[in-house]
Amino acid sequence: MKGRVNTINHITILADSNIASLDKFFNASTLGQASEQAVDIITVAGRDINASLLAELQPDILLIRSVTQVNEALLANNDSVQFVGSATIGTDHVDQDYLMQRHITFANAAGCSKHSVAQYVLTAALTLRPQYWQQSITLGIIGLGNIGSTLVQYANDLGWQVLGYDPLLPKSKLNNASLEQVLSQSDVVSLHVPLTDKKSEANPRGSNYPTRHLIDAEALAMMPADTMLINSARGPVIEADALVADIERTGRQVVLDVFEHEPQIAERLLSKLAFATPHIAGYTVEGKLRGTQIIYDALCEKLAVLPTQTMHALLPLNLFLWSELKAHPDRLIKFYDIQQDDASLRSKEIDGQIDGADFDGLRRDYHLRREWQF
Numbered sequence: 495m496k497g498r499v500n501t502i503n504h505i506t507i508l509a510d511s512n513i514a515s516l517d518k519f520f521n522a523s524t525l526g527q528a529s530e531q532a533v534d535i536i537t538v539a540g541r542d543i544n545a546s547l548l549a550e551l552q553p554d555i556l557l558i559r560s561v562t563q564v565n566e567a568l569l570a571n572n573d574s575v576q577f578v579g580s581a582t583i584g585t586d587h588v589d590q591d592y593l594m595q596r597h598i599t600f601a602n603a604a605g606c607s608k609h610s611v612a613q614y615v616l617t618a619a620l621t622l623r624p625q626y627w628q629q630s631i632t633l634g635i636i637g638l639g640n641i642g643s644t645l646v647q648y649a650n651d652l653g654w655q656v657l658g659y660d661p662l663l664p665k666s667k668l669n670n671a672s673l674e675q676v677l678s679q680s681d682v683v684s685l686h687v688p689l690t691d692k693k694s695e696a697n698p699r700g701s702n703y704p705t706r707h708l709i710d711a712e713a714l715a716m717m718p719a720d721t722m723l724i725n726s727a728r729g730p731v732i733e734a735d736a737l738v739a740d741i742e743r744t745g746r747q748v749v750l751d752v753f754e755h756e757p758q759i760a761e762r763l764l765s766k767l768a769f770a771t772p773h774i775a776g777y778t779v780e781g782k783l784r785g786t787q788i789i790y791d792a793l794c795e796k797l798a799v800l801p802t803q804t805m806h807a808l809l810p811l812n813l814f815l816w817s818e819l820k821a822h823p824d825r826l827i828k829f830y831d832i833q834q835d836d837a838s839l840r841s842k843e844i845d846g847q848i849d850g851a852d853f854d855g856l857r858r859d860y861h862l863r864r865e866w867q868f
């Protein structure tokens with residue numbers, strides 16, 4: 495690394511305790527440190543990583559997941575952090591411009607759970623409508639990046655048609671439809687966009703195609719009542735009040751893994767959902783380990799050492815084969831019992847809402863699924 499980290503005789507890492515296999519990836523030996531150089535890892539819940547902790551601990555490295563907001567407010571009184579790694583695909587919780595101004599290296603885990611999330615979407619759709627195993631339906635995909643394009647592979651394998659919409663990619667055989675066409679002509683619509691706001695002078699990293707409230711009352715009105723909607727992207731991509739009104743009007747089947755006001759969920763929304771899960775679409779052994787591996791590799795690059803740890807050395811045997819499931823659709827519940835996740839979340843409802851601490855607790859204690867081998 496180009497700064498202080500490789501000249502000091504120990505590295506302090508502050509990390510979200512929800513990052514998989516931290517100790518296995520981040521120790522003196524795996525970070526290429528000489529015997530006199532220690533690596534200290536301090537782990538806390540992601541929501542407890544705050545400005546005073548950073549000022550007190552003065553870590554060199556900050557490792558987070560999606561629940562820690564990384565911005566000026568967090569880092570203004572800290573001058574020690576030189577690397578921030580987020581073991582997630584999404585980056586909407588990180589002010590990357592601010593990190594750049596401070597010359598702090600940032601890495602996220604692009605693509606780490608793309609198969610896991612695609613498998614979540616398939617499970618939701620096929621559990622609610624098992625007849626789709628045998629039908630050539632139309633799957634609408636909004637956002638054709640890592641997850642959206644992985645979902646296309648499964649859809650093709652099932653003989654489904656795909657309508658894809660991604661205004662930031664060139665038109666293609668997959669990127670073949672307008673937003674209106676996807677919404678109005680699909681049997682199932684699945685969202686796979688990042689959470690973005692409008693580009694402006696104040697927000698130069700914003701998008702010309704912002705996704706906050708992309709699915710609002712007007713968009714929902716374009717969807718036939720029997721079109722299923724699945725959101726495993728980010729909660730605020732759907733306007734929650736408009737969604738409640740839409741389900742009351744249409745009786746639509748809606749599956750949410752993410753929520754506009756996460757980690758709280760109001761009962762008036764929850765009670766109307768076909769499935770609700772606590773932001774665990776990517777929570778497989780493989781998805782989480784891959785997230786750690788990717789930020790570990792990025793940190794090794796920053797430290798100018800060769801990575802020596804690999805997730806493959808840590809993975810238990812995986813017998814979950816997509817080919818087996820495709821041949822035996824009745825085994826879906828053994829591959830992923832989404833109804834169990836839905837029931838666990840609903841069991842936490844008290845006084846008309848799911849409390850944030852209960853939502854986070856379900857995620858912290860989640861029994862990680864296995865990713866099916868494609």
Ligand SMILES: NC(=O)c1ccc[n+]([C@@H]2O[C@H](COP(=O)([O-])OP(=O)(O)OC[C@H]3O[C@@H](n4cnc5c(N)ncnc54)[C@H](O)[C@@H]3O)[C@@H](O)[C@H]2O)c1
Binds near residue numbers: 641701705728774
């Ligand atoms: N629920 C979960 O556990 C979970 C897990 C992983 C990722 N995610 C979320 O899923 C998102 C997508 O993941 P990914 O790996 O596919 O990301 P990606 O960056 O590979 O792809 C996102 C795609 O969305 C497109 N896009 C951007 N704005 C758009 C718009 N207005 N309309 C249509 N398309 C638009 C981009 O061009 C890009 O191709 C992440 O940003 C993250 O927020 C959720």
Ligand SMILES: O=C(O)[C@H](O)[C@H](O)COP(=O)(O)O
Binds near residue numbers: 512581585607
């Ligand atoms: O963007 C992602 O990768 C996921 O949404 C993320 O993995 C969610 O889980 P968390 O980071 O909050 O543990």
